[in-house]
Amino acid sequence: MSQPLPASADLPSVQHLVSPEEWQLRVDLAACYRLVAQYGWSDLVFTHISARLPGPEHHFLINPYGLMFDEITASSLVKVDMQCNKLMDSPFPVNPAGFVIHSAVHEAREDVQCVLHTHTRAGVAVSAQKNGVLPISQQSTFVLASLAYHDYEGVAFRPDEKPRLQADLGAANFLMLRNHGLLTCGPTIADAFLAMYTFEAACKIQIDAQAGGELTEVDPRIVQGVAEAMKVQTGGLGGQFVWPALLRRLDRTDPGYRR
Template identity: 55%
Template sequence: MFELEHFSLKDKVSPEEWQTRVDLAACYRLVADMRWGDLIYTHISAKVPGTNHYLVNAFGLTFDEVRASNLVKVDLDGNILDGSPYQINPAGFTIHSAIHEVREDAKCVIHLHTKATIGVATLKGGLKPWSQYSLFSLPSLSYHSYEGLAVNDNERKQLQEDLGDTNHMLLPNHGGLTVGPTVGDAFMRFYDLERACDIQMSLMQAGEEVIEIPEPIVKGIYEQAKIVHAGETGGQKAWPAMLRRAYKLDPTFCE
């Protein structure tokens, strides 16, 4: 039986690592609140500042059980560090270690199996420019074909090549993924991707003709989004509000 242990690492790690742990644990709680989780089977990671190590959820915890102290620190070879009593999801290691290995800017990686991202990813046409949200994702969107459960080390290289320098990914038959320089940026990017996919699925179910966004606007909105929906007004601006929401939901995430 999986036993949930309560302990605190607050005074045993650097202030920078502790803040990353708090942000990442908050992200897990927010994902749970938005019902984007998949029992215990998806994962979000964040690099430990100044190292090649990253933090990820303990395999066996639901997202609403994740706390700053029970996040597991691992290296790029999958070795569990600092004597954590928990194990990690093997598929989570394959995906997250592959990305952290080659993307220095990807300080946070979010991979989820939401109904909307699986649905749109699995459509042959993929994500369409049918909403403002889709235009935030499309200019930096890639796809990675399904290769079965992500436990084969050989998949790492293909995943790295498919992601390239993009920040959003759809995985046919599987789900969605976003990366960002902070937990807040990766979270907001997944929010946009999820909303875009959810809206597209709703429009397809309506069975009516869709009003297309004119091509000049499609090409121009990404530059607008860099100003209006990124940087100081995107993940960096929205994340403090999301943290406040996490504290209101259940402040135990920061223990």
């Protein structure tokens, strides 16, 4: 019988083993996992958030498979290469399906540092709808400005799906995985998180609105100008505008992610 996985709190810190840049990335990624848990977007242990490390090697950090998101710490994150080989000792496995999806995005998009994937009830519900995201809310306009779709091919553990996923994503920052869930990517962890917050809100609003009367759609011209509107809303900082406040709240309620 295999041994049970250790608790993340029992792991020694790896801060002294990595560069300051990697440690900061680990802290931010662990924070992102804790925030996803707080917002109710996790699916037990079955979704993933990954962050690419600086450098040309395409190494990235991903969650230790088997830990709940509110258990993840900076030191428990697993560092892997593009072949899913661990680059530091870790008692934890990596989920093959998570590796296929996330490595596909990191491989194709040099502009992306972070990939965030969820299986929320609202996200999966909208992903199952023929018309996908509808232009019926302010939140949906931000999503529709950079949205792509990828058809469901079963649990994503086959490497041959990667080129099709990459082609469908293209240059978009929001990807609806049909019958599966939501994916966002961004140049920072903060950007990917803010994108998912918006994506999830758009899906929740849509499901709620469809339970009522006839829907009113947003003028398509508004969607075309939404990139400039987002810059104004965040002072040109994108996700970095809200990230410090999110970390302050996390430090008040759940500071263990920094270990």
